[in-house]
Amino acid sequence: SPSDPDLVERARAAKEKLGDKVFILGHHYQRDEVIQFADVTGDSFKLARDAAARPEAEYIVFCGVHFMAESADILTTDDQKVVLPDLAAGCSMADMATAEQVAECWDVLTEAGIAEQVVPVSYMNSSADIKAFTGKHGGLICTSSNARRALDWAFEQGEKVLFLPDQHLGRNTAVRDMGMSLDDCVIYNPHKPNGGLTVEQLRNAKMILWRGHCSVHGRFSLDSVNDVRERIPGVNVLVHPECKHEVVAAADYVGSTEYIIKALEAAPAGSKWAIGTELNLVRRLANRFAAEDKEIVFLDKTVCFCSTMNRIDLPHLVWALESLAEGNLVNRIEVDKETESFAKLALERMLALP
Ligand code: 13P
């Protein structure tokens, strides 16, 4: 079983044997059994920076999903090897924008005569190919903790933004944080000719939102918010910006996983919180803050794990660490040079944001 003391001991022993050669990164959505071995935990922005700040580690074991491991490979040196303990740990949102679809979209924007005004902004939750497309066309990457600053930067470079692949983060940031109207946003559907948009719609739009979403955060609804407010009077509703616009509009606070943790740390004793993000993190926070008399509940009544994040479990971590300790490089994630150089440009523009 995952909590098997034998596996815990094996992971500890393999990590000790590897010493400074290995650095383990854990995203906040990872299981407890994995998080206990992380050298650092964080949201995707913090982990990208932490990976780049460890040039002495030969192996970066990324407990998270594929696009995060790719980003770590892009930001680390050529000698460093990034390992993803289970190669099936992808992200359904990142998969919603393929390189072919995005190239086709750019053709549509070019034919509409607006490509020159458009700056691509891609959420960290995208493949290295999409990040490279973004860098090539003068754009940058953002995460849920800096989407506002990234969009401010993009609108200094051009009049319109193509936001990939999460329509919700794009819309929520534009409308909630920047005061744009819903009418300023259009949705580009890669499965329809011309994205399902007329030339006029494209010319009038300020935000062209890719039709992608997170299946985990997409489960929260306005009903979840109304129900919890009824169930727990005085509750503070705090949600991730990958939630739908109506959920974000009805919430009290909105922010990345790192923001959520800081808000709960700062919350007064006796306060009550309903959190709209992945369940591993919410459960961990509920346990951690129970001792400080902060009541933390999950925003929805149904279970809401990220199934791909959950693929990284203790058996996979043990296997990866023991393999590395025996000198076998397994599950390396390596982005090709050409893709890496353009993707790095887009990531570095993000890291340089004020
Ligand atoms: P952050 O880590 O940026 O909060 O994003 C959450 C997420 O969905 C990661 O896949």
Ligand code: SF4
């Ligand atoms: Fe992707 Fe959503 Fe899982 Fe994050 S929570 S890895 S966006 S599917």
